[in-house]
Amino acid sequence: MKDKPLRIAPTPSVRRMPRYLRCLHALRSDRVEWVSCTFLAQRLNVDPTLVRKDLALTGITGKPKVGYYLPDLITAVEKFIGWDNPEDAFLVGVGHLGTALLGFEGFARHGLNIVAGFDNDPGKIGREVAGKPVLEAAKLPDLAQRMHIRIGIITVGARNAQTVADLMLAGGIRAIWNFAPTPLDLPPGIILENEDLSGTLAVISRRLAASDDGI
Amino acid sequence: MKDKPLRIAPTPSVRRMPRYLRCLHALRSDRVEWVSCTFLAQRLNVDPTLVRKDLALTGITGKPKVGYYLPDLITAVEKFIGWDNPEDAFLVGVGHLGTALLGFEGFARHGLNIVAGFDNDPGKIGREVAGKPVLEAAKLPDLAQRMHIRIGIITVGARNAQTVADLMLAGGIRAIWNFAPTPLDLPPGIILENEDLSGTLAVISRRLAASDDGI
DNA sequence: TAGATTGTTAATCGATTAACAATC
DNA sequence: TAGATTGTTAATCGATTAACAATC
Numbered sequence: 001m002k003d004k005p006l007r008i009a010p011t012p013s014v015r016r017m018p019r020y021l022r023c024l025h026a027l028r029s030d031r032v033e034w035v036s037c038t039f040l041a042q043r044l045n046v047d048p049t050l051v052r053k054d055l056a057l058t059g060i061t062g063k064p065k066v067g068y069y070l071p072d073l074i075t076a077v078e079k080f081i082g083w084d085n086p087e088d089a090f091l092v093g094v095g096h097l098g099t100a101l102l103g104f105e106g107f108a109r110h111g112l113n114i115v116a117g118f119d120n121d122p123g124k125i126g127r128e129v130a131g132k133p134v135l136e137a138a139k140l141p142d143l144a145q146r147m148h149i150r151i152g153i154i155t156v157g158a159r160n161a162q163t164v165a166d167l168m169l170a171g172g173i174r175a176i177w178n179f180a181p182t183p184l185d186l187p188p189g190i191i192l193e194n195e196d197l198s199g200t201l202a203v204i205s206r207r208l209a210a211s212d213d214g215i
Numbered sequence: 216m217k218d219k220p221l222r223i224a225p226t227p228s229v230r231r232m233p234r235y236l237r238c239l240h241a242l243r244s245d246r247v248e249w250v251s252c253t254f255l256a257q258r259l260n261v262d263p264t265l266v267r268k269d270l271a272l273t274g275i276t277g278k279p280k281v282g283y284y285l286p287d288l289i290t291a292v293e294k295f296i297g298w299d300n301p302e303d304a305f306l307v308g309v310g311h312l313g314t315a316l317l318g319f320e321g322f323a324r325h326g327l328n329i330v331a332g333f334d335n336d337p338g339k340i341g342r343e344v345a346g347k348p349v350l351e352a353a354k355l356p357d358l359a360q361r362m363h364i365r366i367g368i369i370t371v372g373a374r375n376a377q378t379v380a381d382l383m384l385a386g387g388i389r390a391i392w393n394f395a396p397t398p399l400d401l402p403p404g405i406i407l408e409n410e411d412l413s414g415t416l417a418v419i420s421r422r423l424a425a426s427d428d429g430i
Numbered sequence: 431t432a433g434a435t436t437g438t439t440a441a442t443c444g445a446t447t448a449a450c451a452a453t454c
Numbered sequence: 455t456a457g458a459t460t461g462t463t464a465a466t467c468g469a470t471t472a473a474c475a476a477t478c
Contacts, residue, residue: 010469014421018413019398036435044398047471052436064436064477082420096315103311106396110413111420150423174426175419181321183234183259191422193415198233198325200408204390205297205326206229207406208365211389225445251459262447267460279453279460 009080013054017081018110019044020054024074036067083111090149090173092164093156094119094134097179101155103130114153116143137167144171151175158182224295228269232296233325234259235269239289251282298326305364305388307379308371309334309349312394316370318345329368331358352382359386366390373397 023043027035037055041048055068058080062068078084086108091098094117101107102117117129118137125136135143143149152168154161154176161180168176175191178184181198238258242250252270256263270283273291277283293299301323306313309332316322317332332344333352340351350358358364367383369376369391376395383391390406393399396413 008425009421011418012469014418015411015414017417018411022397022413038435048435049437049471050469053438053470056437062436065434066478067435080421081417082424083417087420087423096311096318100311100315106413107416110416112416151419175423177415177419181233182237189426191419191426193419195410195412195415196230196233197410198237198321199230200392200410201322201325201327202232202296202298203226203229204366204392204406204408205302206224206295208302208390209297210223211404211406227445253459263459264447264461265445268446268462271461277460280458281454282459 009057013057014081016046016054017058017077020051021074021077021081021083024070024077028070028074033070034066034068035070035073037062039067081111083109086111086113087151088113088115088147088149089151089153090114090116090118090140090144090168090171091153091155092118092137092140092167093154093160093180094121094124094129095155098153098155099129101153102132112151115147115149137164140167141171144168144173149173151177153177153179154184155179224272228272229296231261231269232292235266236289236292236296236298239285239292243285243289248285249281249283250285250288252277254282296326298324301326301328302366303328303330303362303364304366304368305329305331305333305355305359305383305386306368306370307333307352307355307382308369308375308395309336309339309344310370313368313370314344316368317347327366330362330364352379355382356386359383359388364388366392368392368394369399370394 020040023040024035037048037051041051044051055073055077058076060068060073060076089112091101091114094102098117102114107114114132116132117134118140119125119134120137124134127134149171150173152173152175154164156164158180161178161182162184165176165184165186169186169190176184176186177193177195179195184192186192235255238255239250252263252266256266259266270288273295275283275288275291304327306316306329309317313332317329322329329347331347332349333355334340334349335352339349342349364386365388367388367390369379371379373395376393376397377399380391380399380401384401384405391399391401392408392410394410399407401407
């Protein structure tokens, strides 16, 4: 069976998909069989048309009056975001944050399978964290290449983030999830997502100040 | 001296401010005195006009041909995002992620001062993490009220997030930074920022799949 | 059938980018 | 002065919302 080529999809829509999915899984637990955009929209507090357009991106079609068949819809959304077969990933920086991410059971159900951690601390190298080996950072490029790893997660401090990114590039990694509060210099074509905590802090802080001001 | 009332500012602009600030601090270390939008735009890889509009939001004015006076600019941006005087905050859920956040030295320079952690695990209550006390979760509402805490950080699992949010509301907390992968039901007026890891995972996963498809 | 819901096209909205006069 | 840069107004772009015909 030949798959359709993936069309480009608006990032905001992609970002909403996991929210739909969470809601859909909850409905499945309740033995629901059909679900409408109207219902999902109310539940997630968004516009029904937006839901309809988002779901249309997955290629599914609904039936007027009844909505979408839940099992098919779940399959379609999971396939759309590629969570039907999880990707292996490497994580560098086994501090508290790295340890937390290594231990998140939920990632496996979210398309991500972190297979190893890397660090430079001799006290950590050779140990296991959440059942995953912690290896010497210098070994990453070779291993990544041999294991065809495509996703790298950076949880080191700002100072070392670029060095780690370069190791990942050397290993042929194609997508980087960066938790370090520093911009990375990457060649074109490399997928980059920054987890921008300071940006979020700025938004919260500004909104609080604004609400003090009565707006 | 009377401050101007805060005008509403576009969220994307607010979110960019910390990036400018980081760059500005680096320039200050290099003893630079004047900086232009053109320069910042190149450095951060964004449009110069966008930088100009963002900086204008802070109320600062520049000089044609030379740009902005760096010390004034830094002050203006910090004040704009309220980082000139950090807010105290409570964190609930002292697992790996919570421990990581409690230990981030950088938050203090980013307007956030986490003064205590809360948990339900008797093995954690009464201990200290990163020099901050870990207290019983049930004590949060009373303490938050007495200490006038306005920011709450949720780092518990999805199952307990709503319960924790309710405790925070009872304590008069006005802004919630939610790391749990679940939507929260909050009354209007409460500021909410979700750290949406699964959304980011979806974007990475989808982009990888799309790049496999040659687009 | 009647009416709720889908799918699609048009209108709106907000953010980004382009154009350009004012300025030091 | 000449020219780089600011500040501002207009154009573009993309996402969201509104309107509505088609459908079961």
